[in-house]
Amino acid sequence: MMTRKISCTINGQAVTLEAPVGQSLLEMLRDIGLTSVKEGCGAGECGACTVLVDDAPVDSCLFLAVRADGRAIRTVEGEAGPKGLSPVQQAYVDEGAVQCGFCTPGLIMASTAFVEQNWDRRVSRDDIRRGLAGNLCRCTGYVSIIRAVEACLQPDES
Amino acid sequence: MFALASYHRAETIDQAIEYLSRDPRSIPLAGGTDVLIKLRKGNSAYSRVVDLTAIPELRSISLNRDGSLVIGAAATFSDLLNDPLIKDHLPVLAQAAATVAGPQIRNMATVGGNICNGAPSADSAGPLLIHNAQVLLQGPEGPRRTPLEKFYLGVGRVDLTPAEIMTGLAVAPEDYQGWQATYFKYAMREAMDIATIGCAGGVLLEAGRIKDLRLAYTVAGPTPLRCPTAEALARDRVPDAALLDRLAETVLADLQPRDSWRAAKDFREHIIKILAGRVLARILEDGGVSL
Numbered sequence: 001m002m003t004r005k006i007s008c009t010i011n012g013q014a015v016t017l018e019a020p021v022g023q024s025l026l027e028m029l030r031d032i033g034l035t036s037v038k039e040g041c042g043a044g045e046c047g048a049c050t051v052l053v054d055d056a057p058v059d060s061c062l063f064l065a066v067r068a069d070g071r072a073i074r075t076v077e078g079e080a081g082p083k084g085l086s087p088v089q090q091a092y093v094d095e096g097a098v099q100c101g102f103c104t105p106g107l108i109m110a111s112t113a114f115v116e117q118n119w120d121r122r123v124s125r126d127d128i129r130r131g132l133a134g135n136l137c138r139c140t141g142y143v144s145i146i147r148a149v150e151a152c153l154q155p156d157e158s
Numbered sequence: 159m160f161a162l163a164s165y166h167r168a169e170t171i172d173q174a175i176e177y178l179s180r181d182p183r184s185i186p187l188a189g190g191t192d193v194l195i196k197l198r199k200g201n202s203a204y205s206r207v208v209d210l211t212a213i214p215e216l217r218s219i220s221l222n223r224d225g226s227l228v229i230g231a232a233a234t235f236s237d238l239l240n241d242p243l244i245k246d247h248l249p250v251l252a253q254a255a256a257t258v259a260g261p262q263i264r265n266m267a268t269v270g271g272n273i274c275n276g277a278p279s280a281d282s283a284g285p286l287l288i289h290n291a292q293v294l295l296q297g298p299e300g301p302r303r304t305p306l307e308k309f310y311l312g313v314g315r316v317d318l319t320p321a322e323i324m325t326g327l328a329v330a331p332e333d334y335q336g337w338q339a340t341y342f343k344y345a346m347r348e349a350m351d352i353a354t355i356g357c358a359g360g361v362l363l364e365a366g367r368i369k370d371l372r373l374a375y376t377v378a379g380p381t382p383l384r385c386p387t388a389e390a391l392a393r394d395r396v397p398d399a400a401l402l403d404r405l406a407e408t409v410l411a412d413l414q415p416r417d418s419w420r421a422a423k424d425f426r427e428h429i430i431k432i433l434a435g436r437v438l439a440r441i442l443e444d445g446g447v448s449l
Contacts, residue, residue, distance in 0.1 A: 051285060059266070135260070
């Protein structure tokens with residue numbers, strides 16, 4: 001298969017590689033070891049493969065790797081900083097929002113984008129549910145996940 | 159890995175047309191949320207693609223000097239949701255965009271793809287039909303435009319000639335200025351679902367009378383459809399509850415809903431009538447008319 005050279009940043013690091021034109025971003029990321037990115041349905045229904053492209057969540061299973069050229073890609077591997085987990089990751093831990101864990105990386109990325117877009121707005125639980133509508137979780141029943149996102153939007157001032 | 163037999167990324171509209179002319183089996187690729195799924199299922203008719211998403215002008219949303227609103231074919235649903243011009247002049251299109259799938263798909267899927275795949279359920283189609291959107295096309299013979307209503311030919315079929323692409327959609331000022339509109343998507347789930355029935359309505363009021371009224375439905379026929387019979391009935395009438403009842407009884411005259419695994423025909427007909435009343439009542443109430 002034909003390949004194309006692409007240059008992008010992945011979790012802040014500049015990367016140049018040859019991508020087969022039919023390769024999905026999901027496959028490209030897993031090939032270079034970023035196996036937090038999960039294939040669930042492969043058809044844009046479940047969100048397990050969610051990554052951020054220029055800070056916007058996309059289903060990497062339906063996103064051609066060649067389209068990552070010139071873009072900034074974020075996966076959950078890049079979210080923890082030197083001081084530890086990101087606020088969203090920490091909230092998932094605190095709220096017990098992780099069970100089997102398969103949906104977690106995708107949900108963390110969708111939640112991170114939602115929090116970054118809405119940190120200065122008042123949002124309802126329905127808004128959070130709509131914001132995470134592209135991610136399925138078959139374990140938690142979502143309540144702990146909604147609470148985790150809520151915790152990131154309402155800093156504890158006590 | 160998608161079994162792509164050929165991939166070209168166009169950087170200009172002319173280049174896209176050139177690529178498509180050179181290989182008659184190739185098809186335009188925009189968001190990929192339909193094409194790649196078909197390819198994944200092994201449909202080789204989708205294996206030769208010309209990528210349109212690197213053409214900057216296809217993504218722009220702008221107001222022409224004559225006041226018409228021009229929406230680039232590769233504008234994503236998220237673009238429609240967040241664009242200030244759409245919010246100000248075509249809010250019903252943003253409202254419909256918000257009902258599409260979830261955030262991830264809305265960040266990829268485009269309005270042009272939503273129309274060009276010819277789906278009877280396209281969420282953007284109802285709002286664009288009631289605003290008399292014109293489809294802007296460009297091909298080897300040059301540019302042309304056609305009303306969206308005529309662009310639809312049948313299930314999955316639109317009026318695209320060989321090597322032609324949709325460059326955008328245009329709405330004339332008289333088709334959005336003063337109009338009040340709303341969209342209602344009836345589906346089994348509140349997100350990540352295809353409409354069982356979608357209904358877009360628009361009303362232009364003048365001195366307490368309906369100067370013009372437009373209704374469009376999705377999944378109520380082989381293509382998204384307008385309701386000319388009901389629309390004619392409403393023109394120049396004073397809106398009241400009795401008129402809404404008559405309109406609800408009339409909309410089916412122009413629609414052909416059918417049975418599918420999603421819903422039975424008689425159930426669809428029921429929803430169609432209910433939505434006519436609900437959509438128009440909401441528009442009129444928002445416009446300060448008490449029914």
